[in-house]
Amino acid sequence: MSTDHDPRLTQVHAWLDTLPASLGLAPDTLRPASSDASFRRYFRLAAGTRTLIVMDAPPPHEDVGPFLHVGNLLRQAGLNVPQVLAQDPARGLLLLSDLGHDTYYQRIQDGLSDAQLQTLYRDALAALVSMQQARTDGLPTYDRARLAAELDLFPEWYVARHHGVQLDDKTAAALQHIFGLLSGANSAQHPVLVHRDFHSPNLMVCDDPAYGPNPGILDFQDALAGPITYDLASLVTDARTTWEEPQQLDWAVRYWEMARAAGLPVDSDFAVFHQAYEWMSLQRNLRILGVFARLHHRDGKPAYLAHMPRVNGYVRQVAQRYGAFTPLLRLLDKLDKLEVRAGYTF
Secondary structure, eight states: OOOTTOHHHHHHHHHHTTSOGGGOEEEEEEEEEEEOSSSOEEEEEEETTEEEEEEEOOTTTOOSHHHHHHHHHHHHTTOBOOOEEEEEGGGTEEEEEOOOSOBHHHHHHHOOOHHHHHHHHHHHHHHHHHHTTSOOTTOOBOOHHHHHHHHTHIIIIIIIIITOOOOOHHHHHHHHHHHHHHHHHHHTSOEEEEOSOOSGGGEEOOOSGGGOSSOEEOOOTTOEEEETTHHHHHHHTOTTSOOOHHHHHHHHHHHHHHHHHTTOOOOSSHHHHHHHHHHHHHHHHHHHHHHHHHHHHTTOOGGGGGGHHHHHHHHHHHHTTOGGGHHHHHHHHHHTTOOOOTTOOO
16 A cells, blocks of 8 residues: 555554564555544554444544543443554554454445345434443533534534525524523433534444444544433434334334333433434534534535435424424525425415
8 A cells, every 4th residue: 555645554564564563464455444624534454353433532632542442431431433453643643453344334235135224223222221321420521602603503513604694684693592401401311421413424343243232332532421312313314324203113112112211311201202303303403513514615625515415304303393483484495496485375
């Protein structure tokens, strides 16, 4: 693999050369495994009869400290996360166990029977319940101020930058009122360990016992102590995979039953719980529209545009169910250039 014009890759190879021969590494097999929306990259290489993963998290853009800390919390809770086989935190390099080649997202794209899909997602829901029983020592708090600040990405990047629309004072005030409702209700939920991106691209299909129990969980370094419904909202309103509402509801009911059986603090009335996770999904998906717009316009990553209609659909699904969000629905209609039919009499 050529290291030309890639000084980080040169560092990766130099580091691998210093690791114990007992690992059986074959650095010449190093190949890209994946990348994400940050500066992190992942490589896969052979090591005897198995494969391993190198995380390249270049300082000062990235810090592997949170990954190591959260990984320990999840491992202690019995979850399947990568084992750290070697580390050089100062240089942002980790050697990790491999949890398989297919994410849930890749397997879904390749085609699954409904029985296979349901098995994967029941495993994910069970893992979520276990994760919410993990300790939250040392995690930042996903409090009202942080939730509110994240919502500002929607008017700044999705409305103003992506659609070129400047809000009038009345609409801006209505939007801020809605943001206050969401951040207030969501921050009042019981805090648990929140992965923040617990969805199909970050769940590995572990159907080979060598990789451990299903699912393998990745990309957990941004975990916070926050609202208990957040990760369920991530899973059932997945930004990269469209789930229709009956399927969302089925998984939500299954989660709720499992969470109650585990003694987690979810409301005993499913209707109350349903509203809580829907409002959380609305908050998350408004933020995601802003994040995807920013990734495109600021960071030159246009691939995220393909997911915007899906996320917009999830936002509309919730906004049209609750009268408090009518001003948001009107704004979305304007942005999407839909005919406004309200106000006509026949």
